[in-house]
Amino acid sequence: METPKTQLLAHAMKAYTWRLKTLASNIANMDTPGYRRMEVSFEKLLQEAQHSVESPRSITDVQPKISFQDQPPILENELLELADTQMRTQLVTRALREHFTLLRTGITGRSNG
Numbered sequence: 001m002e003t004p005k006t007q008l009l010a011h012a013m014k015a016y017t018w019r020l021k022t023l024a025s026n027i028a029n030m031d032t033p034g035y036r037r038m039e040v041s042f043e044k045l046l047q048e049a050q051h052s053v054e055s056p057r058s059i060t061d062v063q064p065k066i067s068f069q070d071q072p073p074i075l076e077n078e079l080l081e082l083a084d085t086q087m088r089t090q091l092v093t094r095a096l097r098e099h100f101t102l103l104r105t106g107i108t109g110r111s112n113g
Contacts, residue, residue: 007060009096015042015064016089022066023082026073037069 002010022038029035042064049062105111 004058004060005099006096009092009099011060011063012042012092013089013096015040016085016092018064018066019085020082020089023078023085026078027075027082030073030075030078035072037071037073039067039069041065041067 019040019042022040026037042062045062045065046059049059101111
């Protein structure tokens with residue numbers, strides 16, 4: 001059974017997986033003439049959905065989006081975003097682990113194993 005929390009965490013994990021792939025592509029193609037930087041939007045879309053008055057929608061409906069930027073990638077910026085994305089991925093992984101640990105505890109009545 002999917003809960004709103006697991007849906008949101010699944011979308012976040014999808015966003016961070018896509019972001020890691022686009023960052024790898026941006027770094028690999030830095031010297032490719034005409035290459036345009038790719039970017040994955042997710043957090044900003046979540047904030048917009050959360051604060052939207054005109055078209056209220058659930059934050060669990062927010063999906064990550066890939067877009068192309070007009071500028072080429074800059075190595076320092078890509079590496080900073082890579083480190084940030086790795087930390088976010090670890091946080092989402094930890095939150096999912098804790099969620100499923102609580103679920104298992106609720107089912108089995110035991111907090112370990």
